[in-house]
Amino acid sequence: MQKRAIFGSTSLPYLLLLPQLAVVAVFFYWPASQALWQSFLLEDAFGLSSTFVWFENYSELFADSGYYRTMMTTAVFAVMVAGLSLSLALLLAVQADKAIHGAGIYRTLLIWPYAVAPAVAGVLWIFMFQPSLGVVAQGIRSLGIAWNPLLNGNDALILVVLASTWKQISYNFLFFLAGLQSIPRAVIEAAAIDGASGTRRFWTIILPLLSPTVFFLVVVNIVYVFFDTFGIIDAMTQGGPSKATETLVYKVFFDGRLGGNLGSSAAQSVILMILVVGLTAIQFRFIERRVAY
């Protein structure tokens, strides 16, 4: 049954909606349209005047090989962080779901990283892996592996991937655990009697029943790696060395804020927005069909 309120006049409902609409307009539509407008403008070197240049900012971006490299870095980064944090979190959740003793402590410890601010997490990891001081770095080096995330681009990328993954695992873990606990025990028992081994039970029963959670987390994680990893990258590598860890969102900040190229930065953020909206739409269009609610 739907609850409906009947209003005497049309103005009252609009009046009641006004605060919410105002918030959305001021904090979302206004900045978004500003960014869109800015992306068509070219500023002079001193920021005193700007000219309307149509799509020049965009065409310049697409002619720049550095931009494609950033896109590539972002893609690698996104796939690795989303893949790693989802699969590790699922593994941990499956194990935590089995725990009988101390399940509460186990859970609390696993959720903890989520409460750590991205910048703090970044500093933590850079300390551990700092080539000359880091505890872990020294361990790696003592094994005879060359490790220097400050100079080697691949090492740096591995490091930001690890930190970003570590940060996101808690969140994914929480949802996976809740999802696992909502699967009726009897269904799993029925599968056990039906002769499905532990792994077969996981792939044929548990994972399909968990698919709504997986789908939700994939969407959320894509948004996370594209936008929310900014803090970690900024704290750890500032996109370096030589832009090896520069993702799209970091380039937006770097070009706009540090480089002062507001037009290009705005164009990039518009592209990034379209990209993420597009990715999400694709997920809803194609993956959601395979989800068993």
Added chain:
Amino acid sequence: MATVELSSIRKVYPGGVEAVRDVSLVVPNGSFTVLLGPSGCGKSTLLRMIAGLETTTSGECKIGERVVNEVEPADRDIAMVFQNYALYPHMSVYDNMAYGLRNRGTPKAEIDKRVREAASLLAIEDFLSRKPRALSGGQRQRVAMGRAIVREPQVFLFDEPLSNLDAKLRVTMRLEIRRLHNRLNATSIFVTHDQVEAMTLADQVVVMNAGRIEQIGAPGEVYKHPASRFVASFIGAPAMNLMPGKIAEAGIVETPAGRLPYDKNRFHAAGEVEVGIRPEDIHAAGGADGILFTPELAEELGATRLLHGSFGDTPVIIAIPASGTVHEKKEMRLSIDPAAVHLFDKVTGRSLVR
């Protein structure tokens, strides 16, 4: 087809709760055995131990010739029907039934044959491509049974499979389960708290209370000769009337209803006892003799009528044919057949039968 044999089975949960205490039971090959008892009596735990879903603290569980204590549920050659059906929600009815066979590597053609056979037996052929959520409760229950049948197991286990169905459907499904059992002739163990289900389905009723077996017997036997006060009060609706009594002399017991004769060849009693009389064993006496009874309330059940009243201070229910009219508050005279008087030990509650 196999005999299930339990000897001295115990289940103690971590935390010390003893759910099943020293249960020994033989379920003969091909029998329909019902585990009956109130909730929390350990009947489901016992069933789950037979299925292998719970570990056994001590004792031995044998299916056929094999001790299965350490055997995985999948390898015990059993099938179970759960209370809430436990169908795989993301699979079609067909896949639900085929799942167990696929896991065992049964050839495709064989799977198809068996699934279709079971489906036609259960009249669910039209739903094979549907998902469980598109089915009604009764249809889901059929699918759950189909899933058990296709496996052709040695033992069927039923964990209160009818309690989620409405009253009318429950009666139909009850009959169908019995019919199916007669046809498949497999050993079945059925858990329920509903004594009507137990009485109608079982060859052998196992009445359980507080983790122990109170009585094992045929439905009629359990009803006519309850081995304890618990069985007497649990089986039969309305429950058996229980009242304190004292043996006056061999064959006569002193009760709030007066001096009642009992069968001294059946019961061996002395001193204080507990007297049990079924409501349907109390009849209206012809004349002015008999026990004085004042009905306070009448319940019409159609064929019979239940009268609530008391003998002295002891509340009593009697069941009489619903012919004629009864005036509440109007005294009546009742008679009790000596053969219908049961005597139980006042302390242990066991029947004092010789």
